[in-house]
Amino acid sequence: MMANETANDSSDTHEAPDQPSWAELVDKIRQNDANGMEELYRVFSRGVRFYLCRQLGPQDLDDRVHDTFLIVTQAIQRGDLREPERLMGYVRTIVRRQVAAQIETNVQSRKHHFDLDWGLAVSDSGSNPEQNAIQRESQRIALKVLKSIGPRDREILIRFYLYEQSPETICTEMGLTETQFRLLKSRAKARFGQLGKRKVTRRLVPFLENYWRDLPPKG
Amino acid sequence: MQLSGSHATEDQLENYTMGRLSDSEVSELEEHLFICPTCQDAWAASEAAIGHIRHAASMYLREAGSEARPWYRTLFVMPRLAGALSLAAAALLLAVGIQQVTTHRSAAPPALVMLQSMRGPEARLNATVAAGKPFVLSLDLTDLAQLPSYRLEIVDADGHSVFQSSAAPRQNRLQAAVSRGLPGGSYYVRVYSSAPELLREYELEVAH
Numbered sequence: 208m209m210a211n212e213t214a215n216d217s218s219d220t221h222e223a224p225d226q227p228s229w230a231e232l233v234d235k236i237r238q239n240d241a242n243g244m245e246e247l248y249r250v251f252s253r254g255v256r257f258y259l260c261r262q263l264g265p266q267d268l269d270d271r272v273h274d275t276f277l278i279v280t281q282a283i284q285r286g287d288l289r290e291p292e293r294l295m296g297y298v299r300t301i302v303r304r305q306v307a308a309q310i311e312t313n314v315q316s317r318k319h320h321f322d323l324d325w326g327l328a329v330s331d332s333g334s335n336p337e338q339n340a341i342q343r344e345s346q347r348i349a350l351k352v353l354k355s356i357g358p359r360d361r362e363i364l365i366r367f368y369l370y371e372q373s374p375e376t377i378c379t380e381m382g383l384t385e386t387q388f389r390l391l392k393s394r395a396k397a398r399f400g401q402l403g404k405r406k407v408t409r410r411l412v413p414f415l416e417n418y419w420r421d422l423p424p425k426g
Numbered sequence: 427m428q429l430s431g432s433h434a435t436e437d438q439l440e441n442y443t444m445g446r447l448s449d450s451e452v453s454e455l456e457e458h459l460f461i462c463p464t465c466q467d468a469w470a471a472s473e474a475a476i477g478h479i480r481h482a483a484s485m486y487l488r489e490a491g492s493e494a495r496p497w498y499r500t501l502f503v504m505p506r507l508a509g510a511l512s513l514a515a516a517a518l519l520l521a522v523g524i525q526q527v528t529t530h531r532s533a534a535p536p537a538l539v540m541l542q543s544m545r546g547p548e549a550r551l552n553a554t555v556a557a558g559k560p561f562v563l564s565l566d567l568t569d570l571a572q573l574p575s576y577r578l579e580i581v582d583a584d585g586h587s588v589f590q591s592s593a594a595p596r597q598n599r600l601q602a603a604v605s606r607g608l609p610g611g612s613y614y615v616r617v618y619s620s621a622p623e624l625l626r627e628y629e630l631e632v633a634h
Contacts, residue, residue, distance in 0.1 A: 254460035261473075295457040302460075314616075314627040349482040361486075368476055369483040371444065371564075371599070396475070 233291035236283045244280065251276045255302055262306045275305050360395035367392060434458060434465045439472040445568060445598040484539075488556075539563050539630065557610040557632050565600040565617060570625055577618040578602050580630070583611055608632045 235243025256272045263271065278301050282288060288297050353361060362381070366372045372380075378388050434442075434455055441447050442455050459465055539561045555561045563578070578600070580589035591602045600617065613630040 250461055253463055254466065257466045257470075258456070258459065261470075295460055296453065298460060299453065299456050310626060314624055345478060346481050346485075349478040350485050353479070353482040353486050364479055365483045365487070368444075368479045369487075396479070 229294035230291040233283055233288060233294055236280055237286075239284070247280065248276060250298075251279075255298065258302060259306065263309050271305065271309070275302055278305075356395060360391060363388070363392050364395050433462065434468065436468070436472065439465070439469045440476065442469070443473050443476050445566065555608075555630070555632055558607040560603070560605045560607050563600075563602045563604065563615060565602075565615065565626075565628065567595055567598050567600055567617075570617070571619070573619055575620065576600055576625070577620065577622055579616045579618065580604070580608070581614050581616065583613070588613070 232243055232246055236247060251272055255275060256268060259271050259275070260268055275298075279298055282297070282301070283294075288294065353364070356364075359381075363377065366377050366381075367374070374385065374388050377383065378385060381388075383391070438447070438451075438455060442452065447455065459469060539555050565578075567576075573595070575592055575594045578589075578591045578593060579587055581587050588608060589604055593600050593602050610632050613632060615628040615630050616624055617626045617628075618624055
């Protein structure tokens with residue numbers, strides 16, 4: 208019980224999202240209502256964009272979001288969506304197809320890229336030097352944090368997150384009950400996060416100041 | 427899967443990131459993520475935390491494996507003995523030293539390299555391994571056709587094949603051990619069906 212309460216703490220303080228009536232929204236879009244289009248695009252501009260960015264990276268993100276939006280609205284206006292209440296399920300299907308198609312395109316183009324000209328530039332993942340520097344520093348701090356927590360907590364984190372052992376296996380091999388495992392994992396992860404926050408704040412600000420100071424001047 | 431209080435719990439987001447949810451649970455959660463900025467932020471934070479923990483754990487184990495006592499120190503532990511006894515003792519110590527080398531070289535655990543289908547800085551961070559060191563690939567098979575086995579191939583930046591293997595999936599991931607390590611450079615890990623049809627490709631960076 209307590210483990211569940213601990214695990215749920217982070218989400219309970221925020222209000223539930225405003226969920227429009229999907230059937231009404233689909234109706235508006237079928238009638239080419241501008242408000243309906245705007246409402247649907249609001250969902251795309253945040254949620255779908257977020258999902259596409261996580262799956263495919265930031266390259267061409269605006270175009271992908273827009274293409275997906277067009278596919279969905281045109282499908283709605285053609286009457287392809289038979290269950291309006293399942294609008295988000297339909298959106299998800301379209302988005303996942305877009306992701307799969309883009310991955311396939313990337314794989315095929317890279318395969319042919321090797322055949323044509325090895326001198327062609329490989330597409331950038333989108334991260335800039337500052338982000339890379341921050342990421343490296345965060346990882347260095349994360350390692351320090353991991354070393355500073357207790358050995359049992361560390362073992363649980365390694366078994367669960369790195370080796371992806373099941374909770375049952377971990378409980379059996381470490382002699383823990385399920386409740387003990389959930390509590391210890393939650394505590395270990397939370398301590399890791401708290402320590403990381405303090406260390407990142409203490410170390411990252413001076414690090415960033417030094418980073419900007421050492422950058423070569425522009426021009 | 428029921429979303430607690432109309433939000434995903436930390437456990438649900440964590441299980442989603444680690445591929446532990448069923449297809450129907452993934453479907454329900456992803457539809458919710460499309461419309462809930464709170465859960466989007468929580469998911470991003472969970473994913474980043476898991477990435478940091480995994481990377482830190484991998485580095486920790488690598489360091490722990492390289493801290494074995496150097497083999498040459500055993501030669502100077504015992505006191506010197508005169509004449510034949512000294513020679514016999516030195517021979518014995520040399521034999522022990524050779525055994526320590528063999529044990530030390532095989533004791534260091536291989537690095538675990540996890541390759542995700544998503545893109546972004548977190549994916550690249552976990553897709554780096556040291557040159558010449560053995561490592562274990564763990565590939566995310568999310569959204570791939572479910573097959574009983576897959577073929578794996580690693581190609582270098584020029585497209586030359588440097589490693590081939592086949593494996594059966596486990597918990598939506600594919601694992602393969604690369605026992606000899608690779609020289610520094612950029613590589614691509616390719617997953618094929620048995621046809622063979624190229625299904626997916628991942629980036630892998632081997633640090634010099």
